[in-house]
Amino acid sequence: MADYDLAIIGGGLNGVSVARDAAGRGLRVILFEQGDLGAGASSATPRLVHGDLAVLERRGFQRVHRQLAEREKWLKIAPHLVRPMRFAIPAHAAERPLALLRSGLWLYDHLASRTRLPAAETVDVTHHPLGDALKRPFGTAFEYSDCVVDDSRLVVTLALDAAARGATICTGARCVRADRGEFWRLVVIDRGHRKVIMSRALANTTGAWAAAVAEIVLREPAPKLAAVQVSQIVVRRLFQPDNVYVFQNGDGRLIFASPYERDCTLIGTVTHGFKGDPAIVAMSAADIAYLCGAANRYFREQLYPTDVLRAVSGANLAPLRDGDRPVRDGGMMFHHRRGKAPLLTMFGGDVTTSRLRAERAVSELTPFYPMTPRWTATAPLPGGDFDWEQFDDEVERARERWRFLTEPEAQRLVRAYGTRLSVVLGEAKSRADLGASFGPELTETEVRYLMAREWARFPEDILWRRTKLGLSMPAEGQKALAAFMATCG
Numbered sequence: 001m002a003d004y005d006l007a008i009i010g011g012g013l014n015g016v017s018v019a020r021d022a023a024g025r026g027l028r029v030i031l032f033e034q035g036d037l038g039a040g041a042s043s044a045t046p047r048l049v050h051g052d053l054a055v056l057e058r059r060g061f062q063r064v065h066r067q068l069a070e071r072e073k074w075l076k077i078a079p080h081l082v083r084p085m086r087f088a089i090p091a092h093a094a095e096r097p098l099a100l101l102r103s104g105l106w107l108y109d110h111l112a113s114r115t116r117l118p119a120a121e122t123v124d125v126t127h128h129p130l131g132d133a134l135k136r137p138f139g140t141a142f143e144y145s146d147c148v149v150d151d152s153r154l155v156v157t158l159a160l161d162a163a164a165r166g167a168t169i170c171t172g173a174r175c176v177r178a179d180r181g182e183f184w185r186l187v188v189i190d191r192g193h194r195k196v197i198m199s200r201a202l203a204n205t206t207g208a209w210a211a212a213v214a215e216i217v218l219r220e221p222a223p224k225l226a227a228v229q230v231s232q233i234v235v236r237r238l239f240q241p242d243n244v245y246v247f248q249n250g251d252g253r254l255i256f257a258s259p260y261e262r263d264c265t266l267i268g269t270v271t272h273g274f275k276g277d278p279a280i281v282a283m284s285a286a287d288i289a290y291l292c293g294a295a296n297r298y299f300r301e302q303l304y305p306t307d308v309l310r311a312v313s314g315a316n317l318a319p320l321r322d323g324d325r326p327v328r329d330g331g332m333m334f335h336h337r338r339g340k341a342p343l344l345t346m347f348g349g350d351v352t353t354s355r356l357r358a359e360r361a362v363s364e365l366t367p368f369y370p371m372t373p374r375w376t377a378t379a380p381l382p383g384g385d386f387d388w389e390q391f392d393d394e395v396e397r398a399r400e401r402w403r404f405l406t407e408p409e410a411q412r413l414v415r416a417y418g419t420r421l422s423v424v425l426g427e428a429k430s431r432a433d434l435g436a437s438f439g440p441e442l443t444e445t446e447v448r449y450l451m452a453r454e455w456a457r458f459p460e461d462i463l464w465r466r467t468k469l470g471l472s473m474p475a476e477g478q479k480a481l482a483a484f485m486a487t488c489g
């Protein structure tokens with residue numbers, strides 16, 4: 001008799017999405033993540049929920065249509081984590097002709113199911129705040145609607161939902177062996193303890209590790225795919241408007257510069273082949289210089305590699321198209337044969353279509369178990385039970401209930417926890433009720449909540465994934481946080 005219907009190895013975006021979907025369909029699910037949730041590629045995405053314009057340019061109409069339909073769903077189910085924004089493409093005389101950009105964005109708008117997001121328009125940036133940060137020759141820009149997302153909080157929030165629907169989520173739990181028979185027998189080192197479980201099916205969602213896990217842990221044929229590295233840089237805030245800029249680089253690629261937390265800008269991406277240990281994905285000096293150069297073609301303020309506050313890199317497997325271009329849809333393989341428990345392998349793909357990928361993957365298991373129908377397209381994620389257009393009202397409500405919160409603090413907290421903020425702050429009446437402070441914004445109450453309810457174990461988990469307060473927290477705050485967390489362990 002198996003303990004679980006589905007065991008999942010890997011707690012990145014793909015793993016937690018599968019866990020959420022399957023738990024909500026009534027399967028008994030367990031997920032093992034060797035480190036922290038989202039610590040791999042899933043916290044190093046470009047943080048966009050969008051239809052890929054580069055794909056549109058290559059006539060991938062169906063794919064863009066699918067992405068835009070998913071964008072609408074995300075806005076409804078995760079209005080705290082997914083934020084609509086206006087994206088601006090400054091017209092560059094040496095790049096794509098204006099007519100091509102205009103017609104491309106018209107098509108983009110029409111591929112989306114008609115929504116409340118405003119349509120594309122042409123902007124004269126010479127007298128518009130959008131132009132303030134740009135170099136002088138830019139006269140025209142095209143503005144259109146898309147969304148940005150907090151990728152690592154999305155991973156944790158999906159895991160929260162999976163757990164609320166009955167999934168067991170184990171972090172710090174490395175699967176070291178899995179034997180396939182009528183059931184899967186998994187051996188896991190769970191925070192130092194050896195644990196054996198039996199499962200009716202297995203999902204390998206270990207991203208860049210997937211081939212090695214298949215070969216060494218599962219002893220199954222490994223997917224023959226290249227690993228690809230995606231990198232971005234974080235610099236101090238380069239522009240004031242709350243927009244994402246999309247730059248056409250000289251090599252034809254589109255580079256995004258988006259507001260990152262309160263005071264920074266995220267610039268990316270640069271992509272190329274990766275070899276080595278996916279746990280150590282470092283960005284090269286050449287890649288940093290490439291992104292600085294791309295931004296310097298457009299922004300007045302010139303960037304130098306020394307201005308980079310943080311480099312964000314992740315690796316994943318990707319099928320290659322035309323020999324060298326990674327396919328961003330990701331991949332899925334399903335394998336079963338008589339007398340052998342099913343094996344699902346999933347890797348890569350963008351954030352935008354991750355819900356749909358998981359839904360399709362779990363649906364592969366329908367011949368094996370009775371399951372309730374697909375459900376994830378409409379069910380709000382924890383904290384997301386409000387309309388995205390009411391976000392400011394939610395912030396206002398939070399400030400009325402916890403009167404000691406400043407506007408920026410309330411914005412950050414509602415963005416992170418949505419309506420679950422009441423679980424975090426509870427009945428606190430004053431700042432003193434929140435206990436010790438670590439740096440200007442993080443309090444003991446929030447840390448305790450993150451450790452008790454969101455699987456945070458180490459300072460990194462809080463400073464860089466549950467929040468991004470690592471960007472602003474002074475060294476003494478970080479030290480005090482580490483000491484506090486060690487005593488809570």
Ligand SMILES: Cc1cc2nc3c(=O)[nH]c(=O)nc-3n(C[C@H](O)[C@H](O)[C@H](O)COP(=O)(O)OP(=O)(O)OC[C@H]3O[C@@H](n4cnc5c(N)ncnc54)[C@H](O)[C@@H]3O)c2cc1C
Binds near residue numbers: 209
């Ligand atoms: C070329 C490329 C371009 C991309 N472009 C975009 C883009 O434009 N937009 C976008 O949104 N996304 C993009 N991404 C997607 C994003 O980077 C990830 O692919 C996505 O978040 C899915 O990640 P994952 O869950 O497969 O892997 P990961 O997040 O890496 O998760 C795998 C997890 O498995 C765990 N693990 C490994 N071995 C074990 C073990 N033995 N036991 C337990 N746990 C284990 C790891 O610790 C890790 O946390 C791109 C990816 C690629 C490859």
